[in-house]
Amino acid sequence: MLDLFQEIWSTLRQNKLRTTLTGMAVSWGIIIIIVLIGTGNGLMNALMNNASDEIQNIIAVYPGFSSKPYNGIKEGTMMRFNYRDLDFSEQFSEKIDRAFGNLEYSDTISLGSEALSSQIYGVDPMIKDIWRVRMVNGRFVNKKDMEDQSKHIVIDENAASQLLGDDKDYSKLLGQFINVGNIPFKVIGIRESEEQSWGHQSYIPYTTAKTMRTDGAWLSRLTLEFHGLETKEANDEFEAAYKRGINNFHGMHPEDTRTTYLSNYYLNNQEMDKAIRIMRTALWILGFLTLLSGIVGVSNIMLITVKERIHEFGIRKALGAKPMSIMKLIVVESVVITAFFGYIGMVIGMLADFALDKTIGSHPMDVGITQLYIFKNIGVGFDVAIEATLLLIVAGTIAGIIPAWKGARVRPIEALRAEK
Amino acid sequence: MLIELKDVNKTYFGAQPLHVLKGINLGIERGEFVSIMGASGSGKSTLLNILGILDNYDSGEYRIGGKLIWDLTESKAAEYRNKMIGFIFQSYNLIGFKTAVENVELPLFYQGVSRHKRHEMAMEYIERLGLKDWAGHYPNEMSGGQKQRVAIARALVTKPDIILADEPTGALDSKTSVEIMDLLKELNEREKLTIIVVTHESGVANYTNKIIHIKDGVIGEIEENHAHNSVHFGGEGMLK
Numbered sequence: 001m002l003d004l005f006q007e008i009w010s011t012l013r014q015n016k017l018r019t020t021l022t023g024m025a026v027s028w029g030i031i032i033i034i035v036l037i038g039t040g041n042g043l044m045n046a047l048m049n050n051a052s053d054e055i056q057n058i059i060a061v062y063p064g065f066s067s068k069p070y071n072g073i074k075e076g077t078m079m080r081f082n083y084r085d086l087d088f089s090e091q092f093s094e095k096i097d098r099a100f101g102n103l104e105y106s107d108t109i110s111l112g113s114e115a116l117s118s119q120i121y122g123v124d125p126m127i128k129d130i131w132r133v134r135m136v137n138g139r140f141v142n143k144k145d146m147e148d149q150s151k152h153i154v155i156d157e158n159a160a161s162q163l164l165g166d167d168k169d170y171s172k173l174l175g176q177f178i179n180v181g182n183i184p185f186k187v188i189g190i191r192e193s194e195e196q197s198w199g200h201q202s203y204i205p206y207t208t209a210k211t212m213r214t215d216g217a218w219l220s221r222l223t224l225e226f227h228g229l230e231t232k233e234a235n236d237e238f239e240a241a242y243k244r245g246i247n248n249f250h251g252m253h254p255e256d257t258r259t260t261y262l263s264n265y266y267l268n269n270q271e272m273d274k275a276i277r278i279m280r281t282a283l284w285i286l287g288f289l290t291l292l293s294g295i296v297g298v299s300n301i302m303l304i305t306v307k308e309r310i311h312e313f314g315i316r317k318a319l320g321a322k323p324m325s326i327m328k329l330i331v332v333e334s335v336v337i338t339a340f341f342g343y344i345g346m347v348i349g350m351l352a353d354f355a356l357d358k359t360i361g362s363h364p365m366d367v368g369i370t371q372l373y374i375f376k377n378i379g380v381g382f383d384v385a386i387e388a389t390l391l392l393i394v395a396g397t398i399a400g401i402i403p404a405w406k407g408a409r410v411r412p413i414e415a416l417r418a419e420k
Numbered sequence: 421m422l423i424e425l426k427d428v429n430k431t432y433f434g435a436q437p438l439h440v441l442k443g444i445n446l447g448i449e450r451g452e453f454v455s456i457m458g459a460s461g462s463g464k465s466t467l468l469n470i471l472g473i474l475d476n477y478d479s480g481e482y483r484i485g486g487k488l489i490w491d492l493t494e495s496k497a498a499e500y501r502n503k504m505i506g507f508i509f510q511s512y513n514l515i516g517f518k519t520a521v522e523n524v525e526l527p528l529f530y531q532g533v534s535r536h537k538r539h540e541m542a543m544e545y546i547e548r549l550g551l552k553d554w555a556g557h558y559p560n561e562m563s564g565g566q567k568q569r570v571a572i573a574r575a576l577v578t579k580p581d582i583i584l585a586d587e588p589t590g591a592l593d594s595k596t597s598v599e600i601m602d603l604l605k606e607l608n609e610r611e612k613l614t615i616i617v618v619t620h621e622s623g624v625a626n627y628t629n630k631i632i633h634i635k636d637g638v639i640g641e642i643e644e645n646h647a648h649n650s651v652h653f654g655g656e657g658m659l660k
Binding site: 002013312315316317321 | 469474475495498499501502503507509513514515516518527529531535
């Protein structure tokens, strides 16, 4: 192998300028690929806002209004979920591992003389991932809070700031007690305020909320953790069965599809994954087409090189070089050129991604009514680097294969007769 | 019999089919120093190519040391050339971007000899041909005679059964030509190498012990030439 590289090195040295010019086309192709994929990733990151991959097998059930009169229940009656719906959902235990609800009401939270109105959500710890709640200080509601029915509360940044009298050092609030209505709750965490929300949102354990709202409390949503629904068909079938069941349970028309709204995170994720895959593929194809011109360039140069070296190949063949060894010489030379300049391109492309991330990736764009991040975390991962490397090796081989075949095929007497 | 040709025919099929070799019968013993002499168009180059397994023939039999050379794949032919034949060309055919010693190493490289070993062997032959100080030089830094000696070293380094020299003095001046022919003669006498020289110059042919005349694709007279008096070197103006 070392011999092979020495051979290639000595021939490449002969044609420095030509090799460099050819290589630049390959570098350029790889730069385009890396920048396209990097910005594509940035775009997707911004769109998904760093979606968590862990939430998969979740269906959220929201109440709707009946659209068909049934057994004395009028059209337009609102579906109201309560605790018993959770028990009902357990009937689907074949598919549902766990069902939990959200209790939701609004109340006043106060600290000393500062008071404000907030929506209070009684939630399961899992809601943190489902709603992608990001913490600034402290922690979210956890399992122990649920078991102990603790009077613990998570409030948002803006609320915290108001309660402290416009003090931004929220951490002071951790461990302090604030009143929700007139019941003291210990602040365990501060969440990041959402950009596009107006009111305040506070979270307390679901079990705690349940004890405080013993009667007449409705669940604002049900969340079902399921398993074993692999295909879209299986999911659709399950959703239809669930809807029929819950309609029956509430004495509504079994085939009324408007009484509940189901949001299937699993299917949504699948759709999202599909969209991302399509986008990624499209970007790869675009990049590859650019790279293709580089490959054609390399192939072209290799053809010229083979033609120039035909006499030399004749000598080698007379001395005992087998067609395979000539072929190897040319293909490896092509791969070396492509890989070397490809790597230069990859490094430049990554630097370009880095520069883009530090400029357009770090400043939100003004889109009239609000400011939005169009790109977030521009750049490519290790996987893309590996894929690009493989692509380069394949590309180099493809570029070299036709010239190599030409060089290997020529008969020694013809090659020896060829002009030097 | 080291080399045996029986009724070897070769036709080139072009616009007009050209029957170049018309039933060649020839035997060469191990250790012989022979020349194949003929004018251009006589078929001597074609015969040389067949002897060197660079080209194939249409019918007949060609054996080297009893081994039939027929219907070989390119790889097999390359392997046989590498092991059995050492070439010396008119135009040296050294590789320009390789030094003298690297050129000599090349056939060993294709035999899969290790780096260190092949360098050692190549240096041994370079030294034997009096080129020690030129080992690291590139062909374009050498004179014609030196280049041909590098080529001879390259032909010898694999210890082949046959040395095929195609107009070995064709590109050299008469003084150097004499040196090269003396060298070949000495190699034949001292090392008992089988050497076949293909030439159209009678002066060159006169150096060999047997002169095989070829004309219009058939073997003509085979002249025993141990006295080396068939033609004087340089006489008749045949060798420059």
